[in-house]
């Protein structure tokens with residue numbers, strides 16, 4: 001019998017514990033009177049196609065310049081912004097993306113993330129993915145970790161693990177998301193679903209980085225007993 005998302009969550013929770021994503025620098029925002037959720041939004045865009053250590057360097061640059069807030073990025077000179085976020089890679093496109101979203105937050109929501117997030121999840125998602133360069137994974141990361149909305153984030157690691165275990169799901173983004181949400185929402189109360197989705201996504205990322213890599217390290221994996229993958233293929 002194949003593993004369910006709920007069982008996967010229970011096994012990973014036991015092994016990895018709560019990971020409390022998304023990492024934010026609360027002291028910076030307290031000191032600068034800025035909204036910490038904006039750091040999640042910017043981080044979710046900067047992390048596209050790069051490692052988190054590169055994102056951290058770009059975020060540090062933004063903080064040193066006191067630019068990690070909606071107004072500063074919306075009003076920044078695009079060339080300068082590109083230089084500041086250079087460590088995150090694909091800096092021309094990413095500078096454009098973070099500025100477009102910041103301008104939207106400035107012009108339509110008066111710099112106020114409460115105004116932005118205090119709406120129906122489907123409407124916010126549609127608005128996010130209408131911005132060039134913001135796809136489903138980025139939009140859902142923003143909704144889950146910045147907006148505190150109950151939506152499961154699917155990434156390449158999730159797809160890899162679904163495929164290897166395997167989990168009994170189809171392969172498209174929407175189908176995998178629905179598969180996780182349907183199962184987890186049956187087993188956990190609505191009031192903790194956002195936390196469960198956030199933790200499980202974080203645990204899957206750690207599992208894929210530490211064990212279920214491209215070349216998997218099955219011997220030490222917490223899922224070894226339940227996994228059908230044949231590591232002799234590697």
Ligand code: SF4
Pocket residue numbers: 161164165211212213216217218219221222223224227228229231
């Ligand atoms: S047992 Fe191996 S293939 Fe299966 S999830 Fe763990 S690392 Fe991946």
